[in-house]
Amino acid sequence: MGKTYILGVGLHPFGRFDDKSFGELGRVATNAALKDAGVPWKDIEIMYSTAMVQGSSWGTKIARACGATGIPVVNIEAACTSTVVAISQAYNAISLGANDLVLCVGGEKQERGFIPTLDQPSWMRHMGLGTYPAMYAQMMQRHMHEYGTTAEQMAWISIKSHKNASMNPNAHYRNMPNLTVEEVLSSRMIADPYRILMIAPTSEGAGAVLIGSEKAVKKYNVRKPVEVVACAHRSHIYDRDTIMYPPRLLPMVAKDLYEKAGMGPEDVDIAMIQDGMPIGEIEGLEQLGFCKEGEGGTMAVPLKGKDYGRTWIQGDLPVNTDGGYMSRGNCIGATGAAGIAEIVSQLRGEAGPRQVHKKVRTGLVHNMGAGVQCSVVILRK
Amino acid sequence: MIGVTSFGAYLPRLRLSRKSIAESNGWMDPSLLALGKGERSMCNWDEDAVTMAVEAARDCLSGQDKAAVEGVYLASTSLPFLDRQNAGIVSASLNLSENLATLDITSSQKAGTSGLLAALNAAKTGGAGNTMLFVASDKRRTKSACPQEMHFGDGAAALLLGVRDVIAEFKGGHSVSVDFVDHYRGQGKGFDYYWEERWVREGVLKIVPQAVVAALKKMGMCAEEIDHFVMPCVIPGVLAGIAGKAGIKPEKVRDTLNQVCGETGVAHPIVMLVDALQDAAPGEKILVVGFGQGCDVLLFETTPNLVKLPKRLGTKGSLSRRKEEKNYMKYLTFNGLVLQERGIRAENNPQTALTALSRNRRMLLGLVGGYCTKCKTPQFPKSEICVNPACHAVSSQKDYEFSDQPGSILSWSSDSLTYSVDPPAHYGMVQFSNGGRFMADFTDYDVGGVKVGMPVRMMFRIRGVDEARGMIRYFWKAAPEEHSGKER
Numbered sequence: 001m002g003k004t005y006i007l008g009v010g011l012h013p014f015g016r017f018d019d020k021s022f023g024e025l026g027r028v029a030t031n032a033a034l035k036d037a038g039v040p041w042k043d044i045e046i047m048y049s050t051a052m053v054q055g056s057s058w059g060t061k062i063a064r065a066c067g068a069t070g071i072p073v074v075n076i077e078a079a080c081t082s083t084v085v086a087i088s089q090a091y092n093a094i095s096l097g098a099n100d101l102v103l104c105v106g107g108e109k110q111e112r113g114f115i116p117t118l119d120q121p122s123w124m125r126h127m128g129l130g131t132y133p134a135m136y137a138q139m140m141q142r143h144m145h146e147y148g149t150t151a152e153q154m155a156w157i158s159i160k161s162h163k164n165a166s167m168n169p170n171a172h173y174r175n176m177p178n179l180t181v182e183e184v185l186s187s188r189m190i191a192d193p194y195r196i197l198m199i200a201p202t203s204e205g206a207g208a209v210l211i212g213s214e215k216a217v218k219k220y221n222v223r224k225p226v227e228v229v230a231c232a233h234r235s236h237i238y239d240r241d242t243i244m245y246p247p248r249l250l251p252m253v254a255k256d257l258y259e260k261a262g263m264g265p266e267d268v269d270i271a272m273i274q275d276g277m278p279i280g281e282i283e284g285l286e287q288l289g290f291c292k293e294g295e296g297g298t299m300a301v302p303l304k305g306k307d308y309g310r311t312w313i314q315g316d317l318p319v320n321t322d323g324g325y326m327s328r329g330n331c332i333g334a335t336g337a338a339g340i341a342e343i344v345s346q347l348r349g350e351a352g353p354r355q356v357h358k359k360v361r362t363g364l365v366h367n368m369g370a371g372v373q374c375s376v377v378i379l380r381k
Numbered sequence: 382m383i384g385v386t387s388f389g390a391y392l393p394r395l396r397l398s399r400k401s402i403a404e405s406n407g408w409m410d411p412s413l414l415a416l417g418k419g420e421r422s423m424c425n426w427d428e429d430a431v432t433m434a435v436e437a438a439r440d441c442l443s444g445q446d447k448a449a450v451e452g453v454y455l456a457s458t459s460l461p462f463l464d465r466q467n468a469g470i471v472s473a474s475l476n477l478s479e480n481l482a483t484l485d486i487t488s489s490q491k492a493g494t495s496g497l498l499a500a501l502n503a504a505k506t507g508g509a510g511n512t513m514l515f516v517a518s519d520k521r522r523t524k525s526a527c528p529q530e531m532h533f534g535d536g537a538a539a540l541l542l543g544v545r546d547v548i549a550e551f552k553g554g555h556s557v558s559v560d561f562v563d564h565y566r567g568q569g570k571g572f573d574y575y576w577e578e579r580w581v582r583e584g585v586l587k588i589v590p591q592a593v594v595a596a597l598k599k600m601g602m603c604a605e606e607i608d609h610f611v612m613p614c615v616i617p618g619v620l621a622g623i624a625g626k627a628g629i630k631p632e633k634v635r636d637t638l639n640q641v642c643g644e645t646g647v648a649h650p651i652v653m654l655v656d657a658l659q660d661a662a663p664g665e666k667i668l669v670v671g672f673g674q675g676c677d678v679l680l681f682e683t684t685p686n687l688v689k690l691p692k693r694l695g696t697k698g699s700l701s702r703r704k705e706e707k708n709y710m711k712y713l714t715f716n717g718l719v720l721q722e723r724g725i726r727a728e729n730n731p732q733t734a735l736t737a738l739s740r741n742r743r744m745l746l747g748l749v750g751g752y753c754t755k756c757k758t759p760q761f762p763k764s765e766i767c768v769n770p771a772c773h774a775v776s777s778q779k780d781y782e783f784s785d786q787p788g789s790i791l792s793w794s795s796d797s798l799t800y801s802v803d804p805p806a807h808y809g810m811v812q813f814s815n816g817g818r819f820m821a822d823f824t825d826y827d828v829g830g831v832k833v834g835m836p837v838r839m840m841f842r843i844r845g846v847d848e849a850r851g852m853i854r855y856f857w858k859a860a861p862e863e864h865s866g867k868e869r
Contacts, residue, residue: 114798126731126845127822128799128806137794138809145792145833192795192805 001095005217005225006379007210008037009341012107013170014205014329022054025107025206026062029334033103033208038220041066044210045099047073048090050082050106051333052118058333062105062206079119080274080325081233081369082106083207083336084377088231090211091377100213106333107206115202115332119370128191133199135371136277137191143279144193147294151193154278155184156300158198158326160312161275165323167353170338172203172329200276203329207337224348229362229378230260236372250287250366253374258289261378265289268378269360270346271317272339274368275324281311284366288376290317318356321346339365340379347381383505384550384681386512387541387690389440390655391433392534392642392699394825396420399531401709406526413531421643422534423706424520426715426802427824427842430457431467432855433537433648434518435474435841439785440698441514441539442475444691449512450541452482452503456496456517456647458566460485461853470855471516474841476747476782493517493647494671494679498554500542501679510544519646524572525718532615534643538651538696548690549658549667549681555596558675559588582616589676590626593668596678597627602666604628609657611635612670613649629668641700654681656696663687704827714802726800731845733852743780748839748857750817751778759783759817781817783839784857788813790835795828807831811839811859824858836862 010032012025026049034041049059059073078085083106090102114131117124128134143149159179166177179197187197217225232253258264265288273284282296291299299319300309311319322328322342325335343363345351366376403417424433434455442450453475455468462470468483482503486496500515518537523529542551563581564573589612597604610629614620614637624634635657637644645652650671657667661683669679694702706712713719743749744762751763756772759781767774793809800806807823809831823831824842837859844856 122731124820126729127808127820128796128801129808129820131798133798134794134796134808137796138792141794141809141833142792189797189805191798194794 002097003214004091004094004228005212005214005222006228006340006344007039007212007216007220007222007225008033008035009210009337009344010034010036010208011170011334011338011341012206014172014203014331014338016112017204021061022051022058022107022109023061023065025109025204026105026208027065029107029206029208029337030062030066030103030105033105033210037210037222039101039210042069043101044069044071044103045101046071046093046103048076048086048102048104049073050076050086050104051108052077052079052082053108053110053332078373078375079369080276080330080332080335081367081373081375082333083209083340084231084365084367084375085233085369085373087209087211087228087336087340087377088233088375091228091231094211094213100216102211103208104211104337105206105208106337107204108331108333109204110202110332112202114199115330117370119372132276133191133194136279137194139283140193140277140279143282143297147297149282149297151185152181153297153301154193154198155181156302156309157275157278157281158184160300160309161320161324161326164313164321164354165327168322168328171323171327172201173323173327176327194277198278198326200325200330203331205329205331205334207331207334207341209337209340224381226344226347227380229263229380230257231375231377232257232260233373233375248287249374250284253376254288257376257378263362263378267362268364269358269362270321270343270356271319271364271366272324272342273319273366275320275326276330280368281319281324285311285319288364288366313354314357316358318358321351321354321356336365336367336375339367340377343379347379382547382550383501383510383544384542384547385540385658386543386546386548387441387445388539388655388658388695389437389443389693390536390538390652390696390699391436391440391694392422392536392645392652392696393424393428393433394702394704395423395425395706396703397423397709397712398705398707401707402531405709410526413526413528416528416531419640420705421531422536422645423712424535424715425825427844427858428520428535429461429843429853430459430518430520430537431461431470432841432843433520433535434471434516434539437518437537437539438471438475438514438516440694441541443693445541447475447477450477450481450514451511452500452513453477454484454486454496454500454503454513454515456486456492456515457519458487458490458492458647459520459522460487470746473742473746474855476743476749476784490647490673491671491675491677492673493650494669494677495556497540497651497679498556498677501551504542504544512541512543515540515542517648517651519648521646522571522716525713529573529575532639532644534645536642536645536652536699537648538655540651546686547684548687549683552680552682553596553600554677554679555592555599556675556677557588557592560674561588562674578616582619585614585616585619585672586622586626589623589670589672592676592678593623593627593670596680600680602680605630606666607633607668608665609633609635609661609667611650611653611657611667612672613637613644613653614672615639615644638696652696658683658687659695659697661687711803724800729800730847730849732850733847733854745856748782748784750781750783752781753777754779759813759815761817761819783813783817783819784841786813786815786817786839788837788839788859790831790833790837790859791818792833793823793831795831811837822858823860825860831861838862
């Protein structure tokens with residue numbers, strides 16, 4: 001099997017763009033990725049296009065905006081983990097020799113308000129689970145009960161996230177660099193214990209990741225290619241409405257991933273973990289093996305004598321350095337692309353004011369799709 | 382011997398402070414200020430005559446053989462459906478056999494006692510007698526600021542009737558029918574129309590003593606033998622007057638529970654009878670009167686079996702499961718007595734597919750799930766493939782009733798976003814002690830008081846109302862168990 005590389009990444013900023021179409025958002029991201037890699041559009045062999053709420057055949061809208069070349073367009077939907085699923089498919093195609101140059105591009109035009117839980121049965125949507133906060137709030141309540149995780153710990157995750165996003169020109173929320181615990185904990189209650197400043201915004205935008213073979217890296221003389229070491233993806237073995245825990249999905253996926261990569265969590269220098277709400281980052285840290293079970297809540301809390309915690313840009317395991325879902329925004333079909341783009345920037349040492357202080361060689365991107373699908377990818381420079 | 386073999390009652394947990402009514406309405410009718418004492422039971426927003434009937438019946442059937450029940454009669458003047466048998470909803474929710482006689486009895490305040498007589502007669506039929514479940518339930522809607530709003534309460538009571546293990550023998554009854562119209566409610570009208578109390582008092586004092594005397598004569602009884610005189614009445618002095626005229630000792634007149642509950646309409650003679658049964662010793666005589674365009678008189682005598690009946694809530698336990706409500710606006714809101722802006726999220730109004738309701742009635746009304754006969758895993762809903770990842774057996778499940786299974790809160794949230802009549806909506810995952818999990822709405826909780834690990838009990842409630850189509854959607858919710866102290 002040949003090696004697979006990320007040749008270029010590109011984003012359309014996340015936010016609200018009432019004057020732009022889905023195709024236009026996708027075109028901007030695609031062009032940025034092509035420019036980053038030095039690859040012309042006409043050379044793209046196949047497009048994997050990702051989105052959740054764009055109806056049918058959305059990828060052709062991007063292809064049309066870029067210039068219809070007649071390439072195969074494959075639409076992939078796996079909610080928030082769509083991009084990472086697309087990348088794992090591209091990884092398979094390239095490593096098995098079927099393709100040399102694959103564009104994964106996705107985005108979202110979506111209504112304001114919390115993202116709908118389209119996967120839930122109707123009776124649960126009528127209960128209030130038509131959006132995600134109350135579902136993740138229940139997971140948080142359980143974590144608080146089992147491990148004593150506190151609202152203050154959650155607030156620190158929000159503070160770190162908003163600070164990171166303030167340094168990210170592509171982020172949705174850039175205007176809250178210096179939140180305080182008090183400000184977070186006095187913001188409007190949405191679903192106990194989650195307050196509005198702990199919940200990801202519903203963003204529009206787009207993201208593109210250009211993936212290619214070793215041959216393609218050489219052909220285009222790509223500067224700073226980043227290797228896709230391994231991908232893992234699984235779906236739930238239970239319906240979430242029947243059994244919430246255990247068994248948990250992420251530990252199973254993490255096991256697959258580390259086995260495939262021949263690595264362990266100790267080999268990962270930086271991570272992008274789904275943090276639509278605090279429980280995502282907390283359980284992600286624990287279940288990916290970055291800390292002990294129950295300690296996830298402590299990771300963003302400032303260390304003794306410091307003004308940063310372990311998962312901050314200055315820390316020993318920086319997490320969600322671009323603001324993550326919580327502040328960079330959740331643009332469902334492009335949210336994984338944003339995570340990939342951030343890791344690529346950090347590994348290249350091009351993250352500007354967000355560049356982590358430690359030396360980084362290996363990064364990990366984790367996404368959950370509608371809570372019932374999970375994908376993780378490891379990248380290495 | 383025929384008579385009562387078990388009893389149960391249900392009063393909503395909320396008790397509206399009458400002072401709150403008086404303080405809100407005294408400015409327009411100062412006479413209400415004098416009535417502002419004590420409290421009245423008040424349905425939560427998700428309760429009605431059917432849900433209360435189900436809870437009273439569950440209390441009554443606890444420790445009893447449900448499979449033996451051959452008929453369910455439901456008496457009420459506040460039934461939610463005019464043409465869909467309400468007794469049928471109750472029996473389906475209790476997951477009784479569908480080989481069952483069901484009947485709604487209504488249109489008079491004496492429906493509670495007339496229905497009981499009819500059910501006793503039905504219990505007599507059949508070679509060995511039938512086992513009948515009789516339930517009386519009323520959610521009493523009045524206009525705001527009328528005296529009845531002070532006097533009335535919401536509640537239900539249930540009696541199991543039969544010939545085996547009788548705890549109170551039915552000694553006989555007597556009925557009179559007089560079209561004496563102290564109040565009425567016309568077709569399509571939301572509220573009763575009342576005549577003057579002075580005149581009503583005269584009518585009651587004419588009709589009831591005569592009927593009581595006739596009944597006692599028919600049964601060869603002396604009024605002085607009566608140990609408990611059970612009759613609801615909100616007009617002061619009337620019960621003492623009846624007792625005096627009929628020769629019943631004044632101290633035998635039972636408390637109408639006016640100060641702690643209010644008059645629960647059709648249910649009230651039975652609520653008071655259950656209260657009397659909870660006080661009575663074997664060998665005591667209980668005379669029950671229900672008034673309404675005439676009256677019914679029923680005599681019961683308790684037997685030694687009374688003390689053998691397993692503990693249950695009854696009227697006394699229901700009274701102890703209590704939370705004071707001082708917010709009169711909440712009462713108005715819960716009873717649809719005030720037009721409020723509910724916000725855009727309240728506009729979600731799904732239609733009930735009657736096909737799906739009918740096909741899934743055991744699951745939706747009876748809370749019947751599945752039990753894998755291979756791996757012994759209870760699960761909801763029942764399905765073709767067992768959810769246990771170590772099993773995944775196909776077609777292995779038999780019916781499993783979750784409604785009476787004890788459970789606790791695995792996790793929860795209070796949702797300030799979604800529409801609720803009483804926000805914030807609380808719901809979460811219930812872990813049943815004997816296996817099985819279930820995402821459920823919560824009810825009868827205290828905001829700020831819900832915790833992971835809290836024991837809960839499933840209760841039959843209103844899930845939502847389709848006002849455009851007149852449909853009430855019922856389902857089961859989890860209520861904190863801490864409020865359910867059991868008493869005999």
